[in-house]
Amino acid sequence: MIRYSLARFYGISAFVAWYGAVLFLTQPAQASTKVTAQQFVDLQQGQPHFPGFRRAHAKGVCVSGEFVSNGSLTHYSDAEVFSAGVHPFIGRFSIAGNNPHADELSAPVRSFALSFVTGSERWNIAMNTPPVMAVSNPHDFYQQLVAIKQGGDAIKTFFAKHPESADFLAWKASYTPTESLALETYHSINAFYLHDARSNKQAVRWQMLPLGEASKNPFTDSAALQKELAARIAHGNVRFTWQFTLAAPADDENNPAIQWPSNRAQVNAGEINITQWQPQLEGACHALNFDPLILPTGLSATADPILRARSAAYAESYRRRAKEQLIGALGGKESE
Amino acid sequence: MNKLVTRYTFTMRLLHWSMAVLILSMVCAGLAIVSSLEPWQLSLLGLHKSFGVLALILLILRFIVRVQSTAPALPSTMPVIQVKLAKFSHWLLYFLMLVIPVSGLLMQYFGARPIVVFDLLTMPAAMVANIEYFAVFREGHGFAVLLLLLVLVVHISAACFHHFIRKDGVFKSML
Ligand code: HEM
Numbered sequence: 186m187i188r189y190s191l192a193r194f195y196g197i198s199a200f201v202a203w204y205g206a207v208l209f210l211t212q213p214a215q216a217s218t219k220v221t222a223q224q225f226v227d228l229q230q231g232q233p234h235f236p237g238f239r240r241a242h243a244k245g246v247c248v249s250g251e252f253v254s255n256g257s258l259t260h261y262s263d264a265e266v267f268s269a270g271v272h273p274f275i276g277r278f279s280i281a282g283n284n285p286h287a288d289e290l291s292a293p294v295r296s297f298a299l300s301f302v303t304g305s306e307r308w309n310i311a312m313n314t315p316p317v318m319a320v321s322n323p324h325d326f327y328q329q330l331v332a333i334k335q336g337g338d339a340i341k342t343f344f345a346k347h348p349e350s351a352d353f354l355a356w357k358a359s360y361t362p363t364e365s366l367a368l369e370t371y372h373s374i375n376a377f378y379l380h381d382a383r384s385n386k387q388a389v390r391w392q393m394l395p396l397g398e399a400s401k402n403p404f405t406d407s408a409a410l411q412k413e414l415a416a417r418i419a420h421g422n423v424r425f426t427w428q429f430t431l432a433a434p435a436d437d438e439n440n441p442a443i444q445w446p447s448n449r450a451q452v453n454a455g456e457i458n459i460t461q462w463q464p465q466l467e468g469a470c471h472a473l474n475f476d477p478l479i480l481p482t483g484l485s486a487t488a489d490p491i492l493r494a495r496s497a498a499y500a501e502s503y504r505r506r507a508k509e510q511l512i513g514a515l516g517g518k519e520s521e
Numbered sequence: 522m523n524k525l526v527t528r529y530t531f532t533m534r535l536l537h538w539s540m541a542v543l544i545l546s547m548v549c550a551g552l553a554i555v556s557s558l559e560p561w562q563l564s565l566l567g568l569h570k571s572f573g574v575l576a577l578i579l580l581i582l583r584f585i586v587r588v589q590s591t592a593p594a595l596p597s598t599m600p601v602i603q604v605k606l607a608k609f610s611h612w613l614l615y616f617l618m619l620v621i622p623v624s625g626l627l628m629q630y631f632g633a634r635p636i637v638v639f640d641l642l643t644m645p646a647a648m649v650a651n652i653e654y655f656a657v658f659r660e661g662h663g664f665a666v667l668l669l670l671l672v673l674v675v676h677i678s679a680a681c682f683h684h685f686i687r688k689d690g691v692f693k694s695m696l
Pocket residue numbers: 225226229238239240241242245277278279296297298311312313318322323326372373374375473474475491492494495498499502503506
C-alpha cells in the first residue's frame with residue numbers, strides 16, 4: 186500500500202516536473218530577440234493597414250488555367266501533377282506590397298501563385314520575379330524590410346553588411362520590368378525536394394518562363410498590368426514553360442540567397458496556360474492562402490529557414506484578413 | 522451493489538491523466554506554431570494536427586467509458602450547489618475538449634488545407650476555400666482554448682482545495 190502511494194506520488198511529481206519543463210523550454214522561443222509571425226506581419230501590413238486584404242501582395246487578379254504536363258518529371262516525383270496530361274489550377278497574379286490600390290507599374294516585384302487539387306491533396310505555389318532572396322533567414326529579411334522602410338542609405342548599409350545579397354543585387358542590376366505580367370519569369374526561389382516512389386529525393390528550384398509574344402502595354406493607369414493581362418487572356422496569349430533546375434551535391438538547397446550555377450541540369454515539365462481571369466474579390470483565389478508548404482505526396486519542404494518561416498506568416502495574414510472580412514471589412518467593395 | 526464507489530475506474534484515471542498531458546502539450550504546441558518562424562514550426566504544426574485528431578478519438582473513447590462506468594459520488598458534506606457546479610464544470614470540460622479539435626478540423630477544411638494524420642492518411646479539405654467559415658472556426662479554436670484554460674484554473678484549484686484544505690478524498694478518487 187505504501188509502495189503504491191509512493192508510485193502515485195512520483196507519478197504526479199513527474200507530471201508537474203514535465204509541465205514545468207515544457208513551459209521552461211518554450212519560453213526562450215518567446216522571449217528571445219527573434220522575430221515572431223505577428224511582428225513580421227505587423228511590419229508588412231504597415232500603418233494604417235487595409236482591412237480584409239492580404240498583408241503582402243495585396244493587389245492582384247484571380248486566374249485559372251491548366252498545366253499540360255509532358256510527364257518528364259515522373260521519374261523524380263510521384264506527384265500526380267507531373268503525370269502526363271492536363272491538370273487544372275486556380276492562380277493569382279499580384280504585385281508585392283501591402284496596398285490593394287497601388288500603382289502596378291511602379292511595383293519592384295511581380296508574382297504568380299498557383300494551386301492544384303489532386304484527389305484529397307493540394308499543392309500551392311507562390312513565386313516572385315527575383316531568382317533568389319537577398320538574405321537567407323527570416324530575421325535578416327525582417328531587418329531588410331525595416332531598412333527599406335527607413336529610406337535613405339539604410340538599405341545600402343544593410344546590403345553592405347550582408348554579402349550573401351550579392352546574387353540578388355546582380356539580378357536587380359540586370360532586371361528591367363517587362364510590359365506585361367505574362368512576359369515575366371517567375372521563380373520558386375526556395376528549393377523543394379522531389380520524391381520518387383522509392384523515396385529517393387532530389388532538391389529542385391523551378392521557374393516559369395514566358396511564351397507569350399512581346400507587345401507594348403497600351404495602359405498607363407494604376408491597374409495597367411491587370412488590364413493588359415485581361416486583354417492577353419482574351420487572345421489566349423498567356424503561356425509559360427515550367428522548368429525545373431536540379432541541384433548538384435555542391436549546391437546548398439537550404440540557402441535561398443545563393444544562385445545555383447547555370448550549368449545545372451534542367452527539366453522542362455510542360456506548359457502552363459492561363460484561360461480565365463476574375464477581379465480578385467470575385468474569384469476563388471481571394472479566399473485561398475497560397476501557403477507554399479501545402480504540398481502533395483512526391484514533394485517536401487527543404488530546411489531553408491525562409492521557406493519554413495512562410496507558413497506561420499501567411500497564416501497570421503490569412504487569420505487577420507479572414508476575421509476582418511467576417512465582420513464586414515470588404516462589404517460593398519465586391520465590385521472593386 | 523451497495524459498495525460505495527470511491528475512485529474512478531482504472532480506465533477513467535488512465536484517460537484523465539494521459540489526456541491532461543496531451544491537451545496541455547497541445548496548448549503549448551498551438552501557441553508555439555502560431556508565433557514561431559523557426560524551421561521546426563512546420564514539423565510541430567504537423568504534430569499538432571495529428572495529435573489533435575488523436576485527442577478527439579480519445580475523447581470519444583473516454584465518453585463511452587464514462588457513461589458505462591460509475592463515477593464516485595462527491596462527499597455528502599459538500600453543499601448541493603457546489604456539487605452541481607462541479608458536475609457542470611466537468612461537462613463543460615468535456616464539451617470544450619470536443620469543440621477544440623472539431624473547430625481545428627473545420628478551420629482546416631474551410632481553409633482548403635488537407636490534414637495529413639501521422640503520415641497514415643490525408644483528410645481532404647474543401648475544393649474552394651470559404652474564408653468566412655474559416656474565420657469562425659479559427660477564432661472559435663483560439664477562444665475555446667482560452668475558455669478551457671480558465672475552467673482548468675478553477676478545476677485544478679478545486680482539486681488542490683479538496684486535497685489540502687478539506688482533505689476529503691476527492692483528489693484521491695482520480696489517482
Ligand atoms: C520569410 C519570408 C516571407 C514572408 C514572411 C512572406 C509573407 C507573406 C505574406 C504574409 C503573404 C500574404 C498571405 C495571405 O494573406 O494570403 C505573402 C504572400 C505571397 N508571398 Fe510571401 N513571404 C515570404 C517569402 C516569400 C518568397 C520567398 C516568395 C516567392 C518565392 C513569396 C511570394 C509570395 C506570393 C507570390 C504571395 C501572394 C500569394 C497570393 O497571390 O495569394 N513570399 N507572403
